[in-house]
Amino acid sequence: GLTTRLQNVFSKLRGKGKVSDEDVAEAMREVRLALLEADVNFKVVKEFISKVKEKAVGKEVMESFTPGMVIIDIVNRELTELMGGTQSKLAKATKPPTVIMMVGLQGAGKTTTSGKLARMLQKQNHRPLLVAGDIYRPAAIKQLQVLGEQIKVPVFSMGDQTSPVEIARQALQEAKTNNNDYVIIDTAGRLHIDEALMDELRQIHELTNPDEVLLVVDAMTGQDAVNVAENFNNQLQLTGVVLTKLDGDTRGGAALSVKAVTGCPIKFATLGEKLDALEVFHPERMASRILGMGDMLSLIEKAQLNIDEDKAKEMERKMRNAEFTFEDFLEQMDQVKKLGPLDQIMDMLPGMGKMKQTQNLQVDDKQVGRIEAIVHSMTVQEKQHPEVINHSRRKRIAAGSGTSVAEVNRLIKQFDEMRRMMKQFSDMMDPKSAKGGKN
Numbered sequence: 001g002l003t004t005r006l007q008n009v010f011s012k013l014r015g016k017g018k019v020s021d022e023d024v025a026e027a028m029r030e031v032r033l034a035l036l037e038a039d040v041n042f043k044v045v046k047e048f049i050s051k052v053k054e055k056a057v058g059k060e061v062m063e064s065f066t067p068g069m070v071i072i073d074i075v076n077r078e079l080t081e082l083m084g085g086t087q088s089k090l091a092k093a094t095k096p097p098t099v100i101m102m103v104g105l106q107g108a109g110k111t112t113t114s115g116k117l118a119r120m121l122q123k124q125n126h127r128p129l130l131v132a133g134d135i136y137r138p139a140a141i142k143q144l145q146v147l148g149e150q151i152k153v154p155v156f157s158m159g160d161q162t163s164p165v166e167i168a169r170q171a172l173q174e175a176k177t178n179n180n181d182y183v184i185i186d187t188a189g190r191l192h193i194d195e196a197l198m199d200e201l202r203q204i205h206e207l208t209n210p211d212e213v214l215l216v217v218d219a220m221t222g223q224d225a226v227n228v229a230e231n232f233n234n235q236l237q238l239t240g241v242v243l244t245k246l247d248g249d250t251r252g253g254a255a256l257s258v259k260a261v262t263g264c265p266i267k268f269a270t271l272g273e274k275l276d277a278l279e280v281f282h283p284e285r286m287a288s289r290i291l292g293m294g295d296m297l298s299l300i301e302k303a304q305l306n307i308d309e310d311k312a313k314e315m316e317r318k319m320r321n322a323e324f325t326f327e328d329f330l331e332q333m334d335q336v337k338k339l340g341p342l343d344q345i346m347d348m349l350p351g352m353g354k355m356k357q358t359q360n361l362q363v364d365d366k367q368v369g370r371i372e373a374i375v376h377s378m379t380v381q382e383k384q385h386p387e388v389i390n391h392s393r394r395k396r397i398a399a400g401s402g403t404s405v406a407e408v409n410r411l412i413k414q415f416d417e418m419r420r421m422m423k424q425f426s427d428m429m430d431p432k433s434a435k436g437g438k439n
């Protein structure tokens with residue numbers, strides 16, 4: 001899938017101390033292919049790649065401590081930006097009820113999502129009213145009624161002989177009478193867009209003047225979904241998108257294209273058939289998911305709670321100036337240990353699991369104890385200038401720490417690698433990069 005492909009591209013970049021223009025070009029070629037293969041709209045891909053390239057070829061990136069990481073960070077930010085940048089809230093009418101109109105192709109998930117939204121609003125102490133506006137699909141009214149019963153939300157319906165426009169009109173009156181502060185209108189879909197349906201939807205739109213027109217898009221449909229979105233947007237001014245079926249084996253194409261094509265933010269995502277399987281859509285989390293960054297955001301939140309920011313800044317400065325010593329290393333280890341068991345933390349870092357295997361980088365807590373013992377057996381001079389540690393010193397350090405010369409060798413060899421890893425932590429502690437903001 002997309003995630004695996006991107007991870008492969010980035011694992012090549014990540015370890016590099018130096019990145020050439022050719023490396024960047026090569027990586028971008030692969031990112032481009034990965035996106036196209038994930039069925040992302042080609043125009044969107046083209047623009048995305050050119051934006052990333054523009055930012056990635058700068059002198060600052062090439063001369064940074066870990067150019068590979070910086071480029072991944074740029075891709076992450078641009079992906080986030082592509083999906084809207086930040087979380088988007090539901091609009092609210094100044095005078096209730098707030099009217100939400102659900103539109104989309106047949107089978108996209110309009111009816112189920114209507115139920116889920118009602119459930120979410122009800123949990124927030126609102127009084128939603130569901131409106132059965134699909135009079136065409138057999139059993140569509142019944143489907144909404146069943147959902148309404150499950151969550152104890154009233155469903156307004158008038159059978160299948162009254163026009164949906166009239167149903168919507170009477171539903172608004174009903175909401176006023178019963179003090180419903182949200183009205184969610186479920187509408188009919190077709191397998192393909194047709195004029196009669198669009199006409200009906202436009203009339204409902206005109207009559208109810210909805211605060212939200214949410215296009216429900218099946219995330220599994222890729223580029224097709226985007227063409228649909230463009231079409232709906234031209235007819236009805238969409239205000240947002242709900243991406244459904246993200247629990248399935250989606251290729252990610254719809255998520256990445258739909259905001260760029262319609263200009264409408266993705267407001268919600270659904271991840272299952274159950275009524276509580278609705279989530280507020282967070283572009284930065286989706287970007288992390290696509291990049292295979294696992295639970296990185298929660299780690300960053302944790303890091304921000306636990307790490308002394310001044311110390312982290314000082315460390316970063318030292319690393320940038322290549323002043324980072326074994327003493328700093330020990331202190332950094334202490335900070336990182338506050339986050340939790342090390343092996344878990346490593347697994348949360350992008351690509352780190354892989355690096356652990358390929359570089360034989362042992363980072364469990366027991367191993368850290370031995371590493372600390374080795375460093376404690378060094379003299380101040382050795383800690384500050386590791387290059388003086390010759391063979392006889394290594395033997396002494398091994399004996400002093402109860403370890404072996406091989407282990408001491410390994411640690412010193414890995415010191416560079418560790419520095420890179422620590423740099424990654426300090427990048428994450430940097431509030432600018434953590435929030436995915438712009439450079």
Ligand code: GDP
Pocket residue numbers: 104105106107108109110111112113189216244245246247248270271272273277
């Ligand atoms: P509508 O025609 O747009 O009203 O679509 P429905 O709400 O009837 O949903 C169509 C099918 O998709 C139903 O079987 C739903 O249970 C299913 N569905 C909707 N949302 C999700 C989701 O987030 N995940 C999964 N796995 N199935 C979903």
Ligand code: MG
Pocket residue numbers: 110111112134137140186187
């Ligand atoms: Mg339906």
